[in-house]
Amino acid sequence: xxxxxxASSDGGGDRPWQSYHTAYTNAKAGMExxxxxxxxxxxxxxxxxxKYFENEQKKEAITKLKIEHLRAQCAKLTDNDISHFQKVAxxxxxxxxxxxxxxxxxxxxxxxxxxxxxxxxxxxxLKGKPLAVGSMSxxxxxxxxxxxxxxxxxxxxxxxxxxxxxxxxxxxxxxxxTHYSGLARKVFQRYDPNFFATSLDEAYLDITxxxxxxxxxxxxxxxxxxxxxxxxxGLTCSAGVAPNRMIAKVCSDINKPNGQFILPNxxxxxxxxxxxxxxRKIGGIGKVTEQMLHQVLGISTCQEMLQKAAxxxxxxxxxxxxxxxxxx
Numbered sequence: 001x002x003x004x005x006x007a008s009s010d011g012g013g014d015r016p017w018q019s020y021h022t023a024y025t026n027a028k029a030g031m032e033x034x035x036x037x038x039x040x041x042x043x044x045x046x047x048x049x050x051k052y053f054e055n056e057q058k059k060e061a062i063t064k065l066k067i068e069h070l071r072a073q074c075a076k077l078t079d080n081d082i083s084h085f086q087k088v089a090x091x092x093x094x095x096x097x098x099x100x101x102x103x104x105x106x107x108x109x110x111x112x113x114x115x116x117x118x119x120x121x122x123x124x125x126l127k128g129k130p131l132a133v134g135s136m137s138x139x140x141x142x143x144x145x146x147x148x149x150x151x152x153x154x155x156x157x158x159x160x161x162x163x164x165x166x167x168x169x170x171x172x173x174x175x176x177x178t179h180y181s182g183l184a185r186k187v188f189q190r191y192d193p194n195f196f197a198t199s200l201d202e203a204y205l206d207i208t209x210x211x212x213x214x215x216x217x218x219x220x221x222x223x224x225x226x227x228x229x230x231x232x233x234g235l236t237c238s239a240g241v242a243p244n245r246m247i248a249k250v251c252s253d254i255n256k257p258n259g260q261f262i263l264p265n266x267x268x269x270x271x272x273x274x275x276x277x278x279x280r281k282i283g284g285i286g287k288v289t290e291q292m293l294h295q296v297l298g299i300s301t302c303q304e305m306l307q308k309a310a311x312x313x314x315x316x317x318x319x320x321x322x323x324x325x326x327x328x
Contacts, residue, residue: 029238029256030113030147039150039163046159063288070296070315082310089309101243102265105218107191107205108248109225111184111237112257114201115141118180119170121234130164132157133172140172144257177201180233187228191221204245222260243270250281275303 047053111117115133120126120143130146132139136157146152149164160167181200188195192205207221216224218241229237236258240251243265254261263273279299280290293299296315297308305312 028147028152029253030144031150031152034148034150036150042150042162043155043159046156046162059288063291066288067292067295070292073315074296074311077311077314081314085314086310088313092313093306093309100267102267102270103208104206104243105208105211105221105241105265106243106245106248107207107218107222107225107239107241108245108252109188109203109205109229109237109239110249110252110256111181111201111229111235113141113143113147114180114235115172115177116143116146116170117235118177119173121180122176123170126168126170129168130166131168131170132160133170135169135171136161180235183233184229184235184237187225187232190228191225204248207241217262219260219262222262226258226260246283247274250277275301275306277302279305 047056116131119131119133128145129143130149130151131143132141132146132151134140134157139151139153139155139157139160141153142151142155142160146160146164146167149167151160151164151167157167157169177200181197185195185197185203188197188203188205191207191210195203195205197203205225207218210216211218211221222239222241226237226239229235238252238256238258239260240248240254240263241260242248242251242263247263247270251261251263263269279285279293279302280287282302285293293305297304297311299305299308
């Protein structure tokens with residue numbers, strides 16, 4: 001019989017808000033100094049009794065059942081089982097290592113608090129104020145001034161007001177945002193005509209060719225691109241440069257707003273960087289999977305995922321474990 005060392009129990013006890021997870025309890029850039037305990041408590045108290053809250057409670061109950069089921073499966077694993085799945089995990093990691101490609105240079109760019117920044121550019125009197133683009137029912141974007149209070153996108157506006165009584169609301173103007181997005185995309189085309197955008201304010205660029213042809217580094221391209229975006233739009237953006245798209249996206253978030261982070265195309269640099277990342281940074285890991293991995297296996301970082309890869313292979317299907325480790 002086996003149990004995964006480090007497994008955690010996150011019961012709420014006399015502080016039920018601590019185990020209350022929603023789309024807007026996850027931190028964004030600009031929220032590093034926020035009193036998370038206070039924010040969670042406000043969100044919990046303001047949501048309690050609503051249909052949304054009841055639905056979240058139902059989903060939470062289902063997640064708890066899944067966690068109990070996985071714990072039971074984990075407890076049944078024998079030493080032979082673990083030895084077998086350790087070999088499976090090692091073979092999978094070797095296979096992924098053989099396919100590692102460090103020849104590409106990817107840049108991910110993300111406009112800083114885009115909707116709020118556009119509104120402030122159009123109306124300078126909003127500068128420096130905690131701003132929310134949206135309504136009392138839903139916030140689409142929060143300015144960095146608002147994020148200091150725990151206000152963020154996907155949060156109901158009435159909760160945002162409780163966290164920040166001076167919060168200023170502006171209704172979304174998507175025609176305006178599309179215009180500024182178009183200006184930024186003209187800049188992106190200079191560096192990668194085949195760039196692809198995932199939203200109005202984010203894009204991925206393969207800058208390998210431009211780096212080689214011009215004899216410049218990814219860091220220089222990122223700096224040049226950000227300066228050009230500022231000149232063309234009056235708005236700032238942040239950038240991340242790395243050997244693959246997923247890591248480039250993570251990098252673009254590190255020095256927001258108006259900054260950049262470059263990860264060298266070096267195996268050791270990549271593995272060291274990724275090993276320290278929280279598992280929520282991995283594409284495909286949302287709040288439910290994060291809870292399951294943490295509460296069943298005690299996994300919080302990517303390094304811990306590798307250390308407990310045998311348990312991942314034993315408890316999850318091959319299709320779901322592959323993406324978790326492929327970015328190492």
